[in-house]
Each structure stands twice: as C-alpha cells, then as structure tokens.
Amino acid sequence: MFDALKDLSTEMIPAVEAEMRDVLKLKEKSDDQFYGMMHYHMGWVDEDLLPLEINGGKRIRPFLCLLACAAAGGDWIQAIPAAASIEIIHNFSLVHDDIQDASPTRRGRVTVWKLWGANQAINAGDAMFALAHTAMERLSTRGVMDSITILALRMLDDACLALTMGQYSDMQFEVRDDVSVDDYLSMIGGKTAALLSLSTELGAVVSGSEPEISDHYAAFGRDLGLAFQIRDDILGIWGDETIIGKSAATDIETRKKSLPVLYGLSKDEELRRLYREPETNDEFVDRVVEHLDSTGSREFAENYEKKYADSALAHLEAVSPHGDAGVALLQMTGRLLNRKF
C-alpha cells in the first residue's frame, strides 16, 4: 500500500544523512578524535570511533524542511544543504545542553561531555556550530540563488539567537520564583519552536515561495513546535512510563517549571510551598500531582496544546500543500501531535 510519509522518509532522510556525513567529513576523518566526538554524537560511531548502525535521532527537523520544500512546489534536492544545516545546529545545541544540564545520557548513550570532558564538549559543539553554517553555505552550489542563500543564513542565525535566548530563560527559570505562563511560552518559543519554524519556513523559501506563503510555513512550524513541547510537558507528568521511556516522576522530582506546573503554582499556595521543599520522596510526587489535578492544570495545558495544534493545522491548510509531500506533511503533523486526520 502507498504510504506517502514512509516512502518519502525512505528517500529524504538518507539524502540528509549523506549530506551531513559529507559536511562532518565522516569518510576522510574516520579516526580523528576531533571529528570523532561529533561523529559519536551524531550516532555514526561508538566511543572507540568504530562504525555503528544505530540511528542518531529522529531527524524530524530536516525531514520537515524537505517535505515543506516539496509541498510548496520546490525541488527538495536543492534544500538538502538547508536540512543538513538545521539538523547539525540542533545537535550542536544538544551537546551544549547536555553539559548545562549535567545529563549523563542522551538517546540511551553516554553524552559527549561524560566521555571526553566538558571542555572538549564545549569545543565539539562550537565546531558543529561552524560546520552547520558551512552546510548552509552549500545551498549556492545546488543552484539556489545567492540572494536566497544569504537570506537562509540570516534566518539560520536569527533562529540560533532565539535558541540561545530560550536556553538563557530556561536556565534562569531554575532560580526564579516568578515565572509566568507568558515567560514560559516565550522560552519554548526560542528553545523548541524557533528551529522547527526555521525548518518549515526554509523549505518554502528554498522552493522559491513568496513571503505570503513562507510566512504560513513558518507559523505552521512554530505552532507545531509549541504544541509538541506542551504535549511533552503533559506526558512528563501524566504520561505512561512504558510509552514515554522515562519515569513520569522525573519532571516533578527535578522541579521542572513546565506549563501545567506553572499554572498550578499560580493557583495553589500549598503547591508553591511543596515545590520549594528541597527533599523528594514517592509521596512528594503523588501530592504534587494531586494538587495539579485539583487545580485543573492538566486541562489548562491541554487547552494550550489544542490551540497551537489547531493553529498549526490552519496555517498548513492555508497554503494547500502539494502532492505526496503535502500528504506526508499532514501525516507527520498528525504523528507529532498524536492526532488522526
């Protein structure tokens, strides 16, 4: 049976993968440790720099970029450098995030900083930042006009700035007691939505779309990112451990200021007192969830999720995405938002 999403992912994702391997010099520098740290993080080699067959991530962003390019009527082959660039930027930010969060593992593997130390991991991230730009600069070698290549680079750096602003806020939230829902939405707007918005917008821009079309693609990616992040927040508290792969208690134990929690804190004095307690035990998590339930925090977050998901779909429908890529884009959106269309 024909399955647009599956068929196109089988074609597009290996093309991005090949482009990234070329930019990050997987063949020429297979035993060079400077490149090896990047290859390890991308999921291509193990910690001895020997080849691996596992997947280094879901490659959602580059796939959305190529689908958007094709759905907007462009030749997705031309957008491969942009897709590769975005995925390398995403991975640069994960290498630095893992240091900042002191995370020992990522995607079930030991993190770069745990293996090679924080100093080398900072540097490996910096190298990936440079190479992500090198990837984007290759647009001009694929027949994309110079003016579009420069626009793409400007958009990339605006998104990187938004990403670092989101990361700044996220780290500030840990020590702030007065985080509002608006602060939170602005934070995830940078930390999660900026790169997803860049992915879909750039696909459209490379296809040659006018701003009235590419703006819808940008808004589609942004709202998809916001809905996806809020869904992740909800699953982080009420999700099924066997499905989400981590204890649903973790977000509460680490006092994460996610959307449902921020709403609960604003409504419930006892919850504010509880969240300030330094000690954590099983009873603690249960009591926090009780307070979140009684204040309607889950419904509050679900309303936001629905609002952004509906808006994402409206922006996508407004541009009538073309052909198989259009069908796949809708399928992908449904999968990310856990909806059926």
Next chain:
Amino acid sequence: MFDALKDLSTEMIPAVEAEMRDVLKLKEKSDDQFYGMMHYHMGWVDEDLLPLEINGGKRIRPFLCLLACAAAGGDWIQAIPAAASIEIIHNFSLVHDDIQDASPTRRGRVTVWKLWGANQAINAGDAMFALAHTAMERLSTRGVMDSITILALRMLDDACLALTMGQYSDMQFEVRDDVSVDDYLSMIGGKTAALLSLSTELGAVVSGSEPEISDHYAAFGRDLGLAFQIRDDILGIWGDETIIGKSAATDIETRKKSLPVLYGLSKDEELRRLYREPETNDEFVDRVVEHLDSTGSREFAENYEKKYADSALAHLEAVSPHGDAGVALLQMTGRLLNRKF
C-alpha cells in the same frame, strides 16, 4: 606630525565599535541580562550592566581587516561588517576559552563565567557566535556583491573550524607527552593565526582583489600571527614582568608546552623529568629556565619568530600596499613584531 597608524585608527576603530554595538544591540537592550553578559565581555558595561568608558581589547583583528581593505585599494567602509564579525568571533572564543582554562580574570576584569556561571557563559558565547555571523551577513547591505558575501561567510566558518581544531589540540597537549614542534605550529596555526589570516584576507577580498593578491594578504596575516604567538611564548619565559604585565614564571608553573619548552624537552632528559614533577617552587622555575638556556631553546624559538616575521613582511611587500593604509599596515606590523622599519 602626520601619523598614518594613529590617524587611521582614530577613524576606523570607532567605526567598528559602532557596528559591533549595533549588532549586539547595546542601545535597545541596555538592561537585558542576556545581552548584558555580552556587553560586559566586550568592555562596554560593568557587572551591574552600567556603562563603562574602558577599552574592551586592542581590536587588532578588525583594524588589520580595514587597513588591508584600504591598502588593497578598496573602500574600507564596505568592510566594516567583516571587521565587526571577526572581532565578535574572537570574543566568542575568549568567553569559551576562559571557561576551559578556568581563568578568573581577563584584561584585568572578572570573567563572564566567574560572574554568571559556566552554563550561562557557554550560552553567551554561543549567542555571540550567531551574532558574529549576523554581522558578516550585513556585508550585502553595504554594496558588497552577494557572491562575495557568501565567500566571506565561507571563509569565516573555515576559520572558525580551524580555531576549534587549534583549541582541541591545545587542550590535548595538556595531557600529551609527545607533542612535536610541528604539532605545536599546527596548533597555533589554528588557535592564533587563522583569525589573523582571515582578517587580512577578508579585507583584500572585500576590496575586490583577485586571489593572487588576497592570497598574499592571507599569508601575511597568518605569518604575522605565528610570529606574534612565538614572540608571546618567548616573553612568557624571558619577558620583563613590568612590561608584559604577568609573572614570567606563570607559563612554566602551569607547564605550558610553548615552542621553546617543546624544543628544550626534545633535547634534554633532565628537563623532561623536571617538567613531569607535580610540585612547583621558585627554584623549579629557575632550574627549568637554566635548562632552556643551556639547550639553546630561546634561540631556536627566535629563529622561528624571525622566519615568520620575515615571511609576513615579504608577503606584504609583494602586494605593494597602497597609500596611508599601506604605511599604517607596515607600522602596525612593526609594532606587533616589535621591529622598526
């Protein structure tokens, strides 16, 4: 009396400073801590984000870039975005270096990571990396052709990659016992010379010079950087404390593997034994210097310094730099290399 270097620096450096303040949003974001950390590092504000009148650095790289542009016959006003970009990249690398070296001070001021923590400092550096690219992308708004703007961005990212490779090697040297003179030259080629080479080459490229000219400018900057770094290594051991502003013993106490030390280590078994000793005292530094003197390590390094300094001058003379900027470029070179012409 007419002084080309002084006159042009009075004109050019404030122009770069204004461009950087614009890119880093000094006016609009004067009380925003995310931007404030960058403004602090640049030397524009104090740790309470209040305005400062001090100088944030010598701005050697952007000045060389603008001088090269004018000396190659170009309009240096057009190269201002390139000069600003290079200086912001240089400062991004210093913010991350200070974390990696655990340096408490820089230019007599407390470092960013000491004030706001390593995590925020990593992020502030990342933001400056993005904004340095934003600065370069402004070339196209100054009448520079799109193809030249893309070339400039490619050159920037190649230099950033070289910079991170140099930094990787420098950190590796701390734990390696087998560092050769070639390893060392390759390390400073990335860590110091790549950005200086980019500065002079980009100036020439923006002026519209052909590769046979801009290649000489690139080689001039590279060799100037190598000579300057080796001179710094020599002063780090035999320099006059009252002139260089730091104890001449520091480099030896920290077991820095600078060029004279590497040569001494390759020639002297007793020095190798000494350098492995974990303890440091006054007598230790004196004994190391004695061994460096007796092996001719200073002369060895001075020969390299002379070789690169001569080569830098030869490349500069090969392109007959024009006008006042040409005179100033020669004066600047003399000052950096402590030579009179």
